[in-house]
Amino acid sequence: MQRSAERIATISAHLNPSTSPHQMEGLSAANCRAKGGSPGFKVAILGAAGGIGQPLAMLMKMNPLVSVLHLYDVANTPGVTADISHMDTGAVVRGFLGPQQLEDALTGMDLVVIPAGVPRKPGMTRDDLFNINAGIVKTLCEGIAKCCPKAIVNIISNPVNSTVPIAAEVFKMAGTFDPRRLLGVTMLDVVRANTFVAEDLGLDPREVDVPVVGGHAGVTILPLLSQIKPPCSFTPEETEYLTSRIQNGGTEVVEAKAGAGSATLSMAYAAVKFADACLHGLRGDAAIIQCAFVTELPFFASKVRLGRSGVEEIFPLGPLNEYERTGLEKAKKELATSIQKGVSFVKK
Numbered sequence: 184m185q186r187s188a189e190r191i192a193t194i195s196a197h198l199n200p201s202t203s204p205h206q207m208e209g210l211s212a213a214n215c216r217a218k219g220g221s222p223g224f225k226v227a228i229l230g231a232a233g234g235i236g237q238p239l240a241m242l243m244k245m246n247p248l249v250s251v252l253h254l255y256d257v258a259n260t261p262g263v264t265a266d267i268s269h270m271d272t273g274a275v276v277r278g279f280l281g282p283q284q285l286e287d288a289l290t291g292m293d294l295v296v297i298p299a300g301v302p303r304k305p306g307m308t309r310d311d312l313f314n315i316n317a318g319i320v321k322t323l324c325e326g327i328a329k330c331c332p333k334a335i336v337n338i339i340s341n342p343v344n345s346t347v348p349i350a351a352e353v354f355k356m357a358g359t360f361d362p363r364r365l366l367g368v369t370m371l372d373v374v375r376a377n378t379f380v381a382e383d384l385g386l387d388p389r390e391v392d393v394p395v396v397g398g399h400a401g402v403t404i405l406p407l408l409s410q411i412k413p414p415c416s417f418t419p420e421e422t423e424y425l426t427s428r429i430q431n432g433g434t435e436v437v438e439a440k441a442g443a444g445s446a447t448l449s450m451a452y453a454a455v456k457f458a459d460a461c462l463h464g465l466r467g468d469a470a471i472i473q474c475a476f477v478t479e480l481p482f483f484a485s486k487v488r489l490g491r492s493g494v495e496e497i498f499p500l501g502p503l504n505e506y507e508r509t510g511l512e513k514a515k516k517e518l519a520t521s522i523q524k525g526v527s528f529v530k531k
């Protein structure tokens with residue numbers, strides 16, 4: 184009994200940076216590495232114990248660009264942190280549990296990734312998550328504005344078309360808003376588009392690049408199949424089938440999981456692909472181009488160039504065909520409503 188109590192004390196010292204220096208001693212190697220300023224970026228995941236958060240945390244722990252990884256959630260971070268901290272990769276992992284530890288989790292971070300919030304069940308739209316997730320994202324962003332206002336923020340929590348505007352309003356009210364640093368993660372739409380198109384064409388998905396613009400729900404997800412690389416043409420039936428499958432990819436997973444949540448593993452993969460692009464941009468690497476939901480235009484998923492200050496260039500949509508022009512009008516209409524809903528939530 185005694186031994187196991189000591190062990191719990193040691194683990195909780197690792198999880199809580201506010202514990203006394205004496206309690207932290209057992210973990211000095213990891214802490215020395217973190218304090219020694221080993222090269223790399225400091226990344227926080229908010230919602231780190233969830234279905235997306237856990238595999239995302241594991242993949243971020245494997246990323247050589249990450250030197251410190253903070254895992255924050257309102258439940259279960261001690262276990263997830265203890266587990267991931269045993270991986271023999273470079274990043275030092277620290278866990279934070281509950282609102283009292285949010286500020287410690289955020290202080291000093293270069294990149295904050297937010298998959299906190301409830302997922303869909305069959306029959307729900309992403310907008311049905313608004314009532315719960317809007318408040319969660321608002322509170323977390325207030326913490327970011329206070330503790331790491333210069334961090335790049337990647338928002339995964341749905342409905343992205345409204346949660347990103349919520350984040351923007353929170354940052355505007357705090358006087359910390361920088362449109363280059365706030366990005367909604369629409370990478371999973373690109374990942375799905377590449378996969379489904381590659382299946383259709385009999386190609387390796389790694390060779391396919393489909394820009395997906397607009398937003399992250401239903402008709403706002405607009406794949407630009409006319410701009411696919413390698414260049415390729417589709418029949419009207421193929422265009423209709425592929426566009427619909429890409430737009431409904433999330434629902435396909437929600438239905439297959441039959442009440443047990445939405446995409447988590449492919450989302451963690453997409454989130455890491457996107458976070459890694461942001462970190463390469465921060466490092467100053469050249470030509471980091473991805474699609475993301477950005478806050479200029481005023482809010483729209485576009486192809487962007489990532490750099491040291493976040494989004495450094497937003498590319499124009501390029502030539503659209505008739506099918507895409509019609510899709511764009513539908514997307515803009517629905518997006519306007521979702522954006523306004525997010526903005527009003529913070530202003531009210």
Ligand SMILES: NC(=O)C1=CN([C@@H]2O[C@H](COP(=O)(O)OP(=O)(O)OC[C@H]3O[C@@H](n4cnc5c(N)ncnc54)[C@H](O)[C@@H]3O)[C@@H](O)[C@H]2O)C=CC1
Binds near residue numbers: 234257444446
């Ligand atoms: N942008 C995208 O492409 C995608 C977005 N999503 C969205 O990601 C979100 C998370 O999905 P899952 O990980 O599957 O859900 P989950 O329920 O498995 O995990 C969510 C985690 O958030 C935590 N959480 C709740 N309130 C919190 C708070 N105030 N602070 C910090 N953490 C909090 C929970 O404790 C839980 O660990 C959902 O809103 C989902 O719709 C999911 C897939 C794709």
Ligand SMILES: O=C([O-])CC(=O)C(=O)O
Binds near residue numbers: 432434
């Ligand atoms: O569909 C959902 O609810 C989760 C999501 O955003 C996706 O998988 O694209």
